[in-house]
Amino acid sequence: MRRLLVLVLSALLAATGTAAANEQVVGGERASIEANPWAVYLTDDRGAQFCGGTVVAPTKVLTAAHCALGRSPSDLRVVAGREDKQDRDSGVSVMPVDVWIHKQYVAADEGEDIAVLTLKTALPYTPLPIAEPTDRALYQPGTQLRALGWGRTSENGKTSRYLLQATVPVLPDDFCVETYPQFVKTDMFCAGYEGGKIDTCQGDSGGPIVAQGKLVGVTSWGEGCARRGKPGVYVRLSRYAKDLHPVVDALPPGVVDP
Ligand code: 4AZ
Numbered sequence: 001m002r003r004l005l006v007l008v009l010s011a012l013l014a015a016t017g018t019a020a021a022n023e024q025v026v027g028g029e030r031a032s033i034e035a036n037p038w039a040v041y042l043t044d045d046r047g048a049q050f051c052g053g054t055v056v057a058p059t060k061v062l063t064a065a066h067c068a069l070g071r072s073p074s075d076l077r078v079v080a081g082r083e084d085k086q087d088r089d090s091g092v093s094v095m096p097v098d099v100w101i102h103k104q105y106v107a108a109d110e111g112e113d114i115a116v117l118t119l120k121t122a123l124p125y126t127p128l129p130i131a132e133p134t135d136r137a138l139y140q141p142g143t144q145l146r147a148l149g150w151g152r153t154s155e156n157g158k159t160s161r162y163l164l165q166a167t168v169p170v171l172p173d174d175f176c177v178e179t180y181p182q183f184v185k186t187d188m189f190c191a192g193y194e195g196g197k198i199d200t201c202q203g204d205s206g207g208p209i210v211a212q213g214k215l216v217g218v219t220s221w222g223e224g225c226a227r228r229g230k231p232g233v234y235v236r237l238s239r240y241a242k243d244l245h246p247v248v249d250a251l252p253p254g255v256v257d258p
Contacts, residue, residue, distance in 0.1 A: 025149055026226040027198035028166030033083035033091070038128040038215075039163060039208060040080040041150050042067060043093070049085060049159060052149040052207020053078060054215050056130055058122035060248050061096070063206035064218050064235070065105040068115035073099055080123050083163045085150060094119055100247050102240075108205075108221040109180070111187035113235050115206075116247045130248070131214045131238040138216050139189055139236065141172040145211045147191070147219060147232070151203030155225040159203040166199070168192045168209075171231055179229060187239055189217060192231030200232045201225035209234050 033039065038055040042063060051067035061078050068076070073096045081091025096117035105112040131138055138145075148165045152158065168191040176183045176190035183190065191209065192199050200207070200219045209217040217234030224230055237244075 025147060025151060025160070025164045025166045025199070025204055026154055026201050028147075028164040031083075031148055031163045031165035033081060033163060036148055036163065036165075036208075037081065037125040039148050040078050041082075041085070042206065043077045043079060045075045045077065047077070047093075049079075049150055050203060051205050052151070052203070052219065053117070054208040054218075055080060055123055055125050055127045056116075056215065056244075057127050057248050059119045059251075060127075061117040061119065062130070062215070062218065062244070062248070063115050063117060064108065064113045064220055065101045065115045066108045066113055066220075067206040068099050068101055068117065069105070071099065073097060073117075076117065078117060078119065080125050085161050092123070094121075094123075102243060109182045109233070111184045111235075112240075113220045114218060114237075114240055114244070116244070118250075128208065128210065128215045129213070130241060130244060131216050132241050133238050135214060135216070135238050138211050138214065139170060139238065141170050143170045143211060144168075145170060145191055145209045145216055147200045147204065147207070147209040147234075149200060149204030149207040149219065151205070151207070151219075152201040152225065155201065155227070168198055168232070176231065176233065179231065180223070180233065183233065187236055188220065188233050189236050190222075190231040190233045191217075192226075194229060196226045196228040196230065199226035
């Protein structure tokens, strides 16, 4: 009996140990949707998740341009209020009515990797405010940011069933330029560890990286995932406040200003 208990306990421990080692964005941990109600994911019309997003106004979801490019509203769904992709009873899956992509967007590693999806009806989830030019302090090297998503948990692995988070510090722009010659200091920032191990990955793109109750960046690109010397690159959102305000503050079509 005692032997069995020990066996069961050690099996349980081993199982939890494995789960912990696999619980990642890459190298991250579980995050609850209650604590991060503005975190959403994007699927195609068949329900396959491919990117992340953030509720930035009741009818507006900010994502990456490279997530929205070439997609019409009819092959996009915003899934909000759902931590577990398999939990169809929680949250909502809604088709956007409009897709806005930054006019200057060409490729993620050239900057302007932002898009805004407009929904027909307001989401019942608290939006997250976008960082403004006055939030310069949030971009100082060493600032701890929290990235969230349902993306891959290793470079060539599967995407996550559950919402995950990882804490990564902002790295100096000079380090990012040295690593990535195409890095644009004004439009991007990079975050992570010199040694790799903790990072965002494919499927996290378009999703939030946050600090102090503000949306600091949008997950954008990087070479592989969690590689040594290859940090994740994020959209420097404070720089896009002017471009985003008119789009995010606009009322959805059909909604009349009282
Ligand atoms: C991607 O392909 C992607 N390691 C997202 C994040 C990173 C790399 C690639 C950062 O969506």
